[in-house]
Amino acid sequence: MKLFILFATAVGAAIGGWWVTTHHPDLVNKIENFINKGELHTLEIRFGAQELMEAHKRELLKDKRHEYLKPALKFYPYLLMEVKYCLSDRLTGEGVILWDLRDGEMVIQTKDWEKTHGFGDCLSSHATKEEFKILNILARKGGTVDRESLSKTLRTENEILDSLIDSCRRKNLIVQAGNSYRLHLQRPKFNILPETRLDKKLVTQPVKRAARLSTRYSPQHIIHVAHAAFGNHFSIRKKSIVYLPVHSIVVKNPDGSIHTSHWNALNGKLLEPSHLME
Known part of the structure; x- marks a missing residue:
């Protein structure tokens, strides 16, 4: 029981430390x-x-x-x-x-x-490694890419790609323009x-x-x-x-x-x- 309490305390302290620093x-x-x-x-x-x-x-x-x-x-x-x-x-x-x-x-x-110009927004929205794959593709392509190009470059399943795109849109990192997506930044600069x-x-x-x-x-x-x-x-x-x-x-x-x-x-x-x- 004592070991469990010590372990729980250590885990709680670690989580608390991460929360405070973040x-x-x-x-x-x-x-x-x-x-x-x-x-x-x-x-x-x-x-x-x-x-x-x-x-x-x-x-x-x-x-x-x-x-x-x-x-x-x-x-x-x-x-x-x-x-x-x-x-x-x-x-x-x-x-x-x-x-x-x-x-x-x-x-x-x-x-x-x-x-x-762009990392500040990524920090504020807690962008993930998977989301950065989309953001980096857009940055390399001049800021705008259609869905087909994203799919070919990432080589991922449609369901996973749609989930990543929706996540980036909810975080206001990208916006949709017809069948294309663009970085939601004025003159982005992080490629x-x-x-x-x-x-x-x-x-x-x-x-x-x-x-x-x-x-x-x-x-x-x-x-x-x-x-x-x-x-x-x-x-x-x-x-x-x-x-x-x-x-x-x-x-x-x-x-x-x-x-x-x-x-x-x-x-x-x-x-x-x-x-x-x-």
Whole structure:
């Protein structure tokens, strides 16, 4: 009886841990922050706020009536993974992936901080490995495929295919247009290699008591979707959470209103609104 109680307790704890990490990653973030005594590992700050304010003064301060207010530095959470994957039957690729823990998108390259578009929806809808087979076919075919092509490519029974299609439709991942199906995204972008192209080698440094933003997705959730999206030969060797330093540059307008722009301190580029999610 005691063994049964211990086993049931262990199973309950495991299920509870999975539920918390999947549905409340912000709580996990607070616990980790407490354990680590407020220390986090950040990507290096290659561009300072004053440097960016001076370099972009003409576009940010349109005339003398506009003025800078005090800038702020915040840190955005990313999952950093060292990975390997199959490029072909004879060639293996190795590299790293940076994956945004707030908008759920992967960084394609760091020079301009180009990101995927579509993984966030897959994370929110808990897309499965089988559903990703349909999504990946659509992505490779330019976003739209008819049912016959899906059937030929997947080589699966009609009943199973219909079930997968219905599941993707219920999750609003695809929509039907006549006898064809298309990705339910504007300019989808996730037919990519599972690797972030680095402009320069990533360097991290420890920082204490920094203004970090909370996560929306847990690392475990990201890892699950990465395996589902990239197939059986995708493997993660190491993983860690790192933080991207972002400068919030504030301008006071003549009418007293405030305009805030956000700048990537790693590459010095302006971040698009979709990258922020504050």
